[in-house]
Amino acid sequence: MGSPGREHMGCTAHSPLYITHPHINPRVAWLEEAEDIKPPRGLIGLPEVSWPGIYVPCYDRLVMEENPWVLGMTEAPAPAAPPSRAPEVSPPAPSQAQDSSSEVEGQVEERCLEQVRTMVVGEVLKDVDTACKLLNIAPDPLDWSCAHVQKWLLWTEHLYKLPQVSTMFQELTGRDLCSMTEAHFRQHSLQFGDVLYAHLDIWRSAAAMKERCPPEDRKSADDDSWSDVMCNYPSQPIHLWQFLQELLLKPHNYSRCIRWLNKEKGIFKIEDSAHVARLWGIRKNRPAMNYDKLSRSIRQYYKKGIIRKPDVSRRLVYQFVNPV
DNA sequence: GAACAGGAGAGTC
DNA sequence: GACTCTCCTGTTC
Numbered sequence: 393m394g395s396p397g398r399e400h401m402g403c404t405a406h407s408p409l410y411i412t413h414p415h416i417n418p419r420v421a422w423l424e425e426a427e428d429i430k431p432p433r434g435l436i437g438l439p440e441v442s443w444p445g446i447y448v449p450c451y452d453r454l455v456m457e458e459n460p461w462v463l464g465m466t467e468a469p470a471p472a473a474p475p476s477r478a479p480e481v482s483p484p485a486p487s488q489a490q491d492s493s494s495e496v497e498g499q500v501e502e503r504c505l506e507q508v509r510t511m512v513v514g515e516v517l518k519d520v521d522t523a524c525k526l527l528n529i530a531p532d533p534l535d536w537s538c539a540h541v542q543k544w545l546l547w548t549e550h551l552y553k554l555p556q557v558s559t560m561f562q563e564l565t566g567r568d569l570c571s572m573t574e575a576h577f578r579q580h581s582l583q584f585g586d587v588l589y590a591h592l593d594i595w596r597s598a599a600a601m602k603e604r605c606p607p608e609d610r611k612s613a614d615d616d617s618w619s620d621v622m623c624n625y626p627s628q629p630i631h632l633w634q635f636l637q638e639l640l641l642k643p644h645n646y647s648r649c650i651r652w653l654n655k656e657k658g659i660f661k662i663e664d665s666a667h668v669a670r671l672w673g674i675r676k677n678r679p680a681m682n683y684d685k686l687s688r689s690i691r692q693y694y695k696k697g698i699i700r701k702p703d704v705s706r707r708l709v710y711q712f713v714n715p716v
Numbered sequence: 717g718a719a720c721a722g723g724a725g726a727g728t729c
Numbered sequence: 730g731a732c733t734c735t736c737c738t739g740t741t742c
Contacts, residue, residue: 629729629732631732631733632732632733665718665719676733676734678733678734680734680735681734683718683719684718684719684720684735684736685733685734685735685736687719687720687721688720688721688722688733688734688735688736689732689733689734691720691721691722692722692732692733694721694722701720705720707718707719707720707742708719
């Protein structure tokens with residue numbers, strides 16, 4: 393990708409993500425610094441749902457709760473490899489035994505880290521994919537128009553509860569953004585320039601990774617999210633009902649704001665009306681969108697037979713006439 | 717007070 | 730013309 397600011401990203405013994413992918417963001421690579429875990433400035437406060445592999449609590453959860461195998465492997469290393477010689481061979485000297493045991497532990501740790509790395513990178517890519525689909529923008533910031541940049545800024549503002557920063561980056565294309573250094577970002581927004589720079593860097597890293605690792609190679613990891621992006625690009629206008637279905641199909645990310653009550657019947661509930669309206673506003677570049685307007689648009693579907701109220705009408709509950 | 721229902725006009729593609 | 734946004738009034742929960 394050859395973006396500025398990438399030159400400093402050297403590969404070090406303490407940056408395993410670099411080993412997996414030499415262009416990965418250094419702000420992501422801090423993950424393995426287990427002894428001094430603290431998020432970089434740019435990632436403080438990232439919501440778990442959005443970047444589950446990056447935020448420290450998520451990393452803990454990933455490793456300890458969702459993947460007990462990691463814990464198990466760390467606490468009880470796999471048995472040592474069988475001896476290569478006959479049993480009568482005298483046991484190794486204490487120092488040798490220690491060496492071989494620490495070597496095995498090292499290998500186990502290495503394996504654990506490798507698997508965690510793969511998961512983290514996979515999560516980052518998946519979340520970038522999801523955002524691309526929702527915003528209808530390309531995964532690579534270099535391809536963004538001024539409108540795409542504004543969408544991404546609004547999205548980032550919303551997701552990470554930043555104050556309004558999009559106005560400070562007007563009239564800039566994705567290429568312009570990518571040519572800016574962190575100092576330039578700070579010039580536009582003294583307080584949050586570095587945060588935005590960090591997020592943009594994650595996107596650039598993800599795009600670089602996709603370039604190096606084409607879809608065929610990643611099929612086993614997350615083929616559905618990848619094909620999502622490929623099917624939705626280039627940009628196509630989206631209908632509200634399609635957008636709602638997209639959210640419903642990503643329960644991992646959006647079940648807190650919208651979820652199925654009965655998927656077979658197409659009945660869903662909007663749990664957080666303001667959030668859904670905000671997402672729709674970002675998607676359509678309508679900052680003034682609210683639930684009142686969104687629900688009016690939903691009601692337009694009544695006549696068209698796309699959405700209706702379920703037989704037992706409940707607040708914030710709707711039904712697709714033709715379930716997914 | 718929030719959600720719901722629907723009319724009406726305007727904007728965008 | 731289709732689709733959505735926006736504003737509005739009135740009703741229901």
